[in-house]
Amino acid sequence: MDTIILGIMSFIGKLFKWNMPSTDNTVTEVPITSPAPQNATQDETLLWDTPQHAYHATRVTCDNLGLSVAEKNLICACIFQESRFDNNAKCFNRDKGGKIWSTDWGICQINDWFHVGPHKEFPSTNYIVNNPDKAVEWMIDMYKKGQLKQWVSYSSGAYRTWLDPSSSMWLLGKTS
Numbered sequence: 001m002d003t004i005i006l007g008i009m010s011f012i013g014k015l016f017k018w019n020m021p022s023t024d025n026t027v028t029e030v031p032i033t034s035p036a037p038q039n040a041t042q043d044e045t046l047l048w049d050t051p052q053h054a055y056h057a058t059r060v061t062c063d064n065l066g067l068s069v070a071e072k073n074l075i076c077a078c079i080f081q082e083s084r085f086d087n088n089a090k091c092f093n094r095d096k097g098g099k100i101w102s103t104d105w106g107i108c109q110i111n112d113w114f115h116v117g118p119h120k121e122f123p124s125t126n127y128i129v130n131n132p133d134k135a136v137e138w139m140i141d142m143y144k145k146g147q148l149k150q151w152v153s154y155s156s157g158a159y160r161t162w163l164d165p166s167s168s169m170w171l172l173g174k175t176s
Helices: 002-016 051-064 069-083 125-130 132-144 158-163 168-173
Strands: 090-094 100-105
Touching: 051 069, 051 132, 051 168, 069 132, 069 158, 069 168, 100 125, 125 132
Parallel strands: none
Antiparallel strands: 090 100
């Protein structure tokens, strides 16, 4: 019976294109790995558990999705500005009165009001945090569609600071 009701609610939601904010604000901190993308070598498993690994995995993902070096650097600079490649990053967005109205989640700081919930891009905030590869792929897709302005790091131009080869973003790619 619950399945039938959920199906009906889903159909009605799609019919009227309802956008309901998510109430799932729990984060599970676990080491994060992702299956190798299609273009990665069979031996390469992309890790997302540290900022250094996430930086590398993001650059490989950009390569696999056909971005140029300049585009890859742009995506990485935006992500660095947003989260410092910390997949557990969380930012509370407040109104003028100080009340939290939404939260940005994970490596790409995906907003739960606009992008999380039924009939939206992500089913839950846990999904965003536990699937950083999907968050990065979505961000790249938004870039390809000309929608990178959704991120303040891009729309404000703040990402440009990290494009300089002497910036701290580039230290993530250096191995000791």
